[in-house]
């Protein structure tokens with residue numbers, strides 16, 4: 001017999017899509033895909049994307065219901081991502097084996113590891129400021145942000161230099177292009193090329209790991225890492241975790257930085273408001289103080305700007321889980337074995353007030369009515385959050401302390417949304 005709680009449960013609304021071809025087309029073309037369907041069906045609905053049933057959720061209640069039931073869900077990625085990351089990758093693991101690998105890889109993002117990386121990151125920011133200052137023509141700032149975010153992981157964390165890093169970059173770009181593709185390795189297809197690039201990437205990362213003890217980067221911190229049974233992780237296992245770091249940490253950080261620069265340059269009154277704070281900060285910080293010099297306590301306006309960028313143009317538009325049993329999300333019963341997408345981009349604009357506007361002050365004044373989880377949550381919350389925040393804060397203070405940038409007119413400043421938001425014409429910028 002149904003309990004009184006069961007009686008209040010609503011059935012899972014469905015868009016009635018069958019093949020999911022048109023839905024997939026709309027998903028990739030329309031940035032408001034989820035928002036429109038939430039309006040029609042409520043905070044939890046199911047559709048089909050190319051034959052893959054998917055439940056979308058938004059809002060504080062739905063997200064906290066999902067994250068409060070970690071034993072009822074597991075990680076999930078589309079098959080193309082799963083295959084390209086590999087079976088050892090912690091992204092493809094659950095339970096104790098996931099937790100063990102998070103513990104090992106998490107050492108790369110501890111407070112002392114970040115302190116070790118700070119001098120290298122500060123020097124990259126200074127190099128970019130000098131390049132912008134010396135440039136006689138406009139520079140595409142979005143491309144420079146990509147180069148910076150890649151170098152932080154490849155050089156500062158993994159310890160790669162020069163041609164080793166450049167060759168890694170070439171293969172990584174081939175690998176990335178097929179991440180969200182049809183996972184069939186037909187000769188000449190982007191997926192087949194990506195699988196080959198994956199083999200080369202793993203070989204290169206294996207070599208990097210062998211040199212880990214030379215003190216470049218942070219890989220020596222991984223020595224002695226154990227799996228869930230207390231057995232040392234094999235090199236094969238560790239290199240797949242390193243590949244995951246490139247995937248998870250590069251595009252995301254570059255996107256946040258490009259979107260942040262774009263909003264500041266498009267909103268001079270916010271830039272002036274932020275500059276009042278930045279002008280009072282010391283640049284560069286002493287490396288041992290870099291992780292706290294521009295944190296929420298010492299730079300509250302910068303903190304608000306970063307939160308607002310992650311709300312309005314989140315680098316990761318959504319993250320996934322699969323239900324292991326039926327569970328209730330915001331009053332809706334979601335059956336077992338369903339893929340759930342937490343639609344962060346839509347959720348961040350869902351709530352009372354002017355949530356379509358870029359207004360960092362909201363995070364200082366009245367708080368923000370939307371539930372914000374730009375780095376995900378629960379057992380799979382982003383491992384690289386402290387590094388991403390450090391990179392973003394150092395870059396913003398470093399550039400805005402020294403330079404006055406302006407946008408070149410007549411460029412397309414709209415955002416290309418996939419895989420992560422980025423200005424279409426590359427954010428062409430000059431120093432005033």
Ligand code: HEM
Nearest residue numbers: 248249252253256315316319375376377380382383384388
């Ligand atoms: C602005 C930059 C970044 C954003 C917005 C971001 C966001 C996210 C999100 C939403 C997830 C999924 C969490 C979940 O499933 O609950 C995630 C996972 C992850 N991120 Fe980040 N991330 C960023 C930068 C980085 C960096 C710099 C690194 C490392 C170099 C990194 C490493 C990871 C890893 C390893 C995971 C998988 C965690 C797991 O499955 O247990 N991320 N990130």
